[in-house]
Amino acid sequence: MYPEFMKESLKLIEKTRPERLKIALSGEKVFTPMTDAERKEVLTKFHPDYKQDARREIRVGPNRGEHITSEVADLLESHSRINPDDFNLSKVDYDTDILVIGGGGAGAAAALLARENGAKVIIATKLRLGDSNSMMSQGGVQAAVNPNDSPAIHYLDAMGGGHFDNKPDLVRALTMDASGVIKWLEELGVIFDRDSNGNLMSKLGGGTSRKRMLSARDYTGAAIMRVLRDEVKNHPEDIQVIEFSPAVELLMDEAGQAAGSILYNLETEEYIIVRAKSTIIATGGFGRLHIKEFATTNHYGATADGLILGYKAGVNLLYMDSVQYHPTGATYPEQILGFLITEKVRGLGAQPVNRLGELFVFPLEPRDVEAASFIRECTGRKKGITTSAGRMGIWLDSPIIELINGEGTIQKQLPAMYRQFNRFDIDITKEPMLVFPTLHYQNGGLEINDKGETKIPNLYVAGEVSGGVHGRNRLMGNSVLDYSVFGRRAGINAALNAKKVKLGKFTLSHVKEYEKELQEAGIHTDRIAPVLLPDYTPPEVRARQFTARYEGTLR
Amino acid sequence: MKEKGSVMEKEKETQSQEAKLIPVYIMGKRYEVPEGLTIMGAMEYAGYQLKRGCGCREGFCGACATVYRTADDYKIKTGLACQTVVEPNMYLAQIPFFPANKAVYDVDKLEPSISTFQELYPETFRCVSCNTCTKACPQDIEVMDYIQAIIRGDIAQAADLSFDCIMCGLCAARCPAEIVQYNVALLARRLYGKYLVKKSEYLEKRFKEILEHKYDKEIEELMHMDRESLKKKYYARDIEKM
Numbered sequence: 001m002y003p004e005f006m007k008e009s010l011k012l013i014e015k016t017r018p019e020r021l022k023i024a025l026s027g028e029k030v031f032t033p034m035t036d037a038e039r040k041e042v043l044t045k046f047h048p049d050y051k052q053d054a055r056r057e058i059r060v061g062p063n064r065g066e067h068i069t070s071e072v073a074d075l076l077e078s079h080s081r082i083n084p085d086d087f088n089l090s091k092v093d094y095d096t097d098i099l100v101i102g103g104g105g106a107g108a109a110a111a112l113l114a115r116e117n118g119a120k121v122i123i124a125t126k127l128r129l130g131d132s133n134s135m136m137s138q139g140g141v142q143a144a145v146n147p148n149d150s151p152a153i154h155y156l157d158a159m160g161g162g163h164f165d166n167k168p169d170l171v172r173a174l175t176m177d178a179s180g181v182i183k184w185l186e187e188l189g190v191i192f193d194r195d196s197n198g199n200l201m202s203k204l205g206g207g208t209s210r211k212r213m214l215s216a217r218d219y220t221g222a223a224i225m226r227v228l229r230d231e232v233k234n235h236p237e238d239i240q241v242i243e244f245s246p247a248v249e250l251l252m253d254e255a256g257q258a259a260g261s262i263l264y265n266l267e268t269e270e271y272i273i274v275r276a277k278s279t280i281i282a283t284g285g286f287g288r289l290h291i292k293e294f295a296t297t298n299h300y301g302a303t304a305d306g307l308i309l310g311y312k313a314g315v316n317l318l319y320m321d322s323v324q325y326h327p328t329g330a331t332y333p334e335q336i337l338g339f340l341i342t343e344k345v346r347g348l349g350a351q352p353v354n355r356l357g358e359l360f361v362f363p364l365e366p367r368d369v370e371a372a373s374f375i376r377e378c379t380g381r382k383k384g385i386t387t388s389a390g391r392m393g394i395w396l397d398s399p400i401i402e403l404i405n406g407e408g409t410i411q412k413q414l415p416a417m418y419r420q421f422n423r424f425d426i427d428i429t430k431e432p433m434l435v436f437p438t439l440h441y442q443n444g445g446l447e448i449n450d451k452g453e454t455k456i457p458n459l460y461v462a463g464e465v466s467g468g469v470h471g472r473n474r475l476m477g478n479s480v481l482d483y484s485v486f487g488r489r490a491g492i493n494a495a496l497n498a499k500k501v502k503l504g505k506f507t508l509s510h511v512k513e514y515e516k517e518l519q520e521a522g523i524h525t526d527r528i529a530p531v532l533l534p535d536y537t538p539p540e541v542r543a544r545q546f547t548a549r550y551e552g553t554l555r
Numbered sequence: 556m557k558e559k560g561s562v563m564e565k566e567k568e569t570q571s572q573e574a575k576l577i578p579v580y581i582m583g584k585r586y587e588v589p590e591g592l593t594i595m596g597a598m599e600y601a602g603y604q605l606k607r608g609c610g611c612r613e614g615f616c617g618a619c620a621t622v623y624r625t626a627d628d629y630k631i632k633t634g635l636a637c638q639t640v641v642e643p644n645m646y647l648a649q650i651p652f653f654p655a656n657k658a659v660y661d662v663d664k665l666e667p668s669i670s671t672f673q674e675l676y677p678e679t680f681r682c683v684s685c686n687t688c689t690k691a692c693p694q695d696i697e698v699m700d701y702i703q704a705i706i707r708g709d710i711a712q713a714a715d716l717s718f719d720c721i722m723c724g725l726c727a728a729r730c731p732a733e734i735v736q737y738n739v740a741l742l743a744r745r746l747y748g749k750y751l752v753k754k755s756e757y758l759e760k761r762f763k764e765i766l767e768h769k770y771d772k773e774i775e776e777l778m779h780m781d782r783e784s785l786k787k788k789y790y791a792r793d794i795e796k797m
Contacts, residue, residue: 027796036790127610128618136615145761148795152773159777160789168778176774179762189662189745191714191752198753209794219719222615226722227748230741234659244606266606299611335593335640339613349797415719419694420614423638533604541602555604 001425002332002434009355009385013395013432016357021403024349033362039369046380047372048292048325048437055321059521060514062316071291072320075304076311077518078529081248081551082262082271084508089251092260092275096122096240097498098491099260099276101247101306104132105221105480106463107282108228109487110452110494111239114280117495121239122274123232124263126246126283126301126532130229133284133299133464134483137221138416139205139344140213141484142477143178146202149210151175158478161207161366162443162471165319170469170486173450174478177485182214185484190227192216193413203347205476206327207366213477218342218416221480245272246305246532249511250279250313250459253504258313258459262508264532277501278458278494281306282487285442285464288534291323294439295338305530306465310446312514315454318467319444324474327352327370329438331393333424338438341396343367343476345417345433349404351397352435354383368473371437378436385434393434402429441479443470452490458501462490528552577643594636594647595619607651612637617723620693623647633691633725653724655735658742667750669708676739679705681732688726688736694719698726698736705743713740714747 002010023030034042044050055067058076068076098114100107103125111121123129144154154175159166182200186192193201193215202211216223232239244266251260251273260276283306287298296302311317328341346352346363352370354360354377361373378384378392385393398417402409410429411418421428445467452460463483470478528551535553542548548555574589579597586601595609610618619636626644641647658675665671672679679702688698701716717740726736764770777785 024797029794033794036786131610131616131618133611136611136613138615143758145755145758147757147760150773151765151770152777153792155774155777156785156789156792159785164782164785164789172774172778176765176770179758179765182758183762186752186754186758187749189748191718191744191748194752194755197756199755199757204795204797209792211795217718219615222721223718226720226741227745230657230745231662233657234661236659297613299616300605300609334591335596336613416615419719533606535604536599537602537604538600545602 002431003388006385010431012355012357013353013397016353017397017400020351020359020397021400024400024404029362030351031359031362034365034369042372042376043368046375047368048294049322051292054292059523060517061311062314063320068317068320069291069323071289072286072304072307074527075289075308075529075531077523078308078525078527079518080511080515081264081528081530082511084511087262087271087273087508089273089506089508091273093272094122094274096120096274096276098122098278098280098494099124099274100280100282101261102282102284102463103129103241103243104282104284104463105134105225105228105483106487106490107280108225108232109484110280110282110462110491111232112228113488113491114495115235115238117492119495119498122242122276123239124242124245124247124261124274126244126266126305128243129232129241130225131299131301132225133302134221134480135225136297136299136340137480138218138340138342139347140203140215140220140477141182141480142205142208142212142475143182143214143481144175144210144212145179145182145200146211149212151178153210154178154212157208158475159471161475162473165471167468169450170448173489174469174481174485178481181481181484181488185224185227188227188231190216190224203344204364205343205347206364206370207475213344213347215344218344218414224480246530247309248530249508250309251275252313252507252510254507255504257457257503259503259506275503275506277498277503278460280452280460280462280490280494281310281446281465282462282490283465287439291439294325295329296439297326297329297338297340298439300534303531303534304442305532306461307445308529310454310459310461310465313456313459313510315446315456315459315461317444318447319472320467322443322472323439324367324441324443325371325437326440327367327374327437328396328435330433331391331436332387332434334389335424336420337391339420340438340440341417341433341435342414345396345398345401345414348401348409348413350401353395353397355385356383366473366475374435374437387434391436393436395432396435397432398428399430399432441474443472443474448486450489451493452486453493458497460490460494462486577641579641579644580646582648583646588641590641592641594621594623594634594639594641597641597647598636608636608649614638615721617721620723620725621648621650633693633729635693635723638693650728653728655724655727655738657735657738662745662749665746667710667746669705671746672705672739672742675742676735678732678734679739682706682734683732685731687729687731691725691729693723693725694721696720701740701743702734702736705739710743710747711751713743717744
């Protein structure tokens with residue numbers, strides 16, 4: 001239920017709706033898309049990445065001297081969780097062909113394909129298998145399968161959305177593998193939305209020039225992740241899953257090759273040594289770092305663990321100066337602050353409107369442009385709504401979906417959204433949603449090639465933790481595709497690699513050298529990374545935990 | 556990086572200054588927490604650092620399925636800790652792990668028929684139609700109805716009814732017949748998705764074209780185009796109508 005003081009604005013939304021509906025039904029664009037110059041202007045003036053303290057120089061590691069997102073620089077300029085001298089590396093606890101670090105979509109896909117290619121696999125994951133941002137993706141997955149579309153058009157859309165910074169070989173892999181990935185998922189038993197002819201239903205997404213967003217209601221990520229998790233569990237003889245055991249450092253051999261990892265059992269607090277011929281980092285993104293103090297759509301475990309592991313081992317980062325804020329995060333009610341409102345809502349025709357019920361932006365600009373426009377409408381033009389908790393937002397007119405597509409569309413195609421708001425007595429078939437940008441995706445990450453390889457032998461990276469696929473801004477539906485495409489590729493290539501690898505004597509000298517580099521750069525800090533879990537303990541409780549010991553954020 | 560999860564803390568600080576405090580019982584112990592918090596928020600406010608029983612925090616992963624009881628009510632209620640708002644004198648708990656059975660199978664060798672369920676999950680047919688599973692479901696799914704659909708051999712209906720399942724396990728936790736409904740439903744959906752849906756001609760065609768290298772040259776050209784030409788091409792592209 002919306003408070004009384006918003007009622008006047010809600011009436012204005014209703015008043016302008018018939019006119020807005022008319023434009024939508026005419027098939028014309030409801031607002032003119034921006035030119036290159038207009039995009040640039042709104043981004044530099046209003047996108048959080050362009051704020052003065054958004055970026056700072058990183059003083060250690062492969063990207064030393066570059067300006068990257070400040071919170072990521074802090075993370076990378078942190079001490080290790082372990083003292084390498086404590087470890088007797090001659091005794092390993094697990095020995096395997098492939099170690100997959102992370103149990104989300106990329107990790108599960110990698111494990112399955114590595115197994116198919118003859119490898120024995122261990123998946124080590126911080127929480128449960130499947131607990132990941134992959135599970136939370138709602139709106140869809142891009143794949144150019146319609147006759148009026150092609151991988152080349154998809155390629156162009158992805159490059160433009162990423163401001164032409166994407167690595168071409170990675171975008172080729174992404175767009176050319178897409179139909180194969182959908183077929184693979186179908187054969188595993190994932191159910192996609194389809195029409196009566198059996199063809200896959202498709203919607204427009206922000207920055208896509210064709211209807212290319214395939215979906216499974218608004219549980220697309222869950223529909224896929226549930227099946228991948230189930231399939232991993234169908235191969236206990238080849239894939240072993242170790243839950244609640246995050247990786248805290250990579251293991252190297254004396255020749256500078258990756259050789260496995262040190263895991264930490266969150267419950268018994270023991271460290272575990274895993275030896276692997278190929279190691280795949282698939283740990284996901286960084287939303288729980290709460291960059292610029294934004295609320296996030298991300299999973300509890302999204303603390304960029306793999307980023308720091310790979311960086312310390314010598315893998316460079318790409319585009320860690322850009323952060324994706326999803327334009328439509330819930331800003332009311334307070335209990336669902338920052339929750340994702342899928343882009344499919346706009347794909348179905350919902351329009352962003354200001355307090356006066358006016359359209360102010362093309363509803364499907366690429367995410368960074370759309371998000372910056374929302375911020376401009378609130379802070380620059382002062383035409384947003386402010387909640388009683390002091391948060392800004394603009395309206396996303398959802399009832400118009402039913403007028404465009406017919407009654408019942410929302411419950412059928414957006415059951416998660418309907419359910420989410422209904423829990424707080426807001427019926428989105430009748431009233432709009434109040435939204436504001438929310439921290440959503442790590443655009444950049446560890447550099448890979450189109451085989452999922454890094455510059456370190458035996459070390460592979462897949463999914464959100466990698467960088468280059470999306471340039472400086474990911475398009476909707478390309479993340480589910482990314483984790484499927486590159487999870488599979490990393491799994492296949494890691495398995496092939498494992499057949500020929502010879503590992504030498506183990507070492508953690510890279511950890512020692514990194515500590516030395518921190519010292520030499522004059523960095524004095526008590527930060528510890530990876531952080532593993534965000535710490536939401538209130539300061540007043542913490543002040544009374546006289547005998548508790550914290551290692552970074554972890555108790 | 557702010558080490559203390561600054562956003563959430565700020566919220567809690569504002570809440571503790573403004574919001575009324577209400578008593579709740581976490582695992583039987585009394586704490587005062589601001590009203591309006593979710594069960595998960597209340598536990599964190601009280602000082603718990605969650606390891607198990609916490610996942611996506613948006614109602615999609617099922618990690619925080621929990622039981623609780625409200626004042627003056629004998630009934631055990633079920634919900635997601637990240638989605639349920641606390642009430643005064645609520646009894647809160649955690650179910651960190653439930654050791655439910657999952658059948659191991661080769662999906663390529665299954666038949667989309669009732670016999671598969673009889674073999675892999677024979678307990679499904681012990682359903683006593685008590686509807687406790689449906690009442691326990693935080694997604695308001697008609698759990699008993701999809702189990703009954705499977706018993707009738709209607710895999711399509713079971714797949715449809717169970718589609719929004721987040722596999723939190725509350726149905727199985729409450730079932731007197733020891734059925735693991737969410738795993739049975741997943742099997743139904745996989746069988747439906749793999750064997751029973753009408754396949755997309757467009758997808759098959761596109762997949763074949765890719766194997767035949769139909770788009771290789773065009774992509775190759777785009778890959779070697781200079782930035783300005785690519786930009787020009789991008790802004791000149793036509794956008795399909797809604």
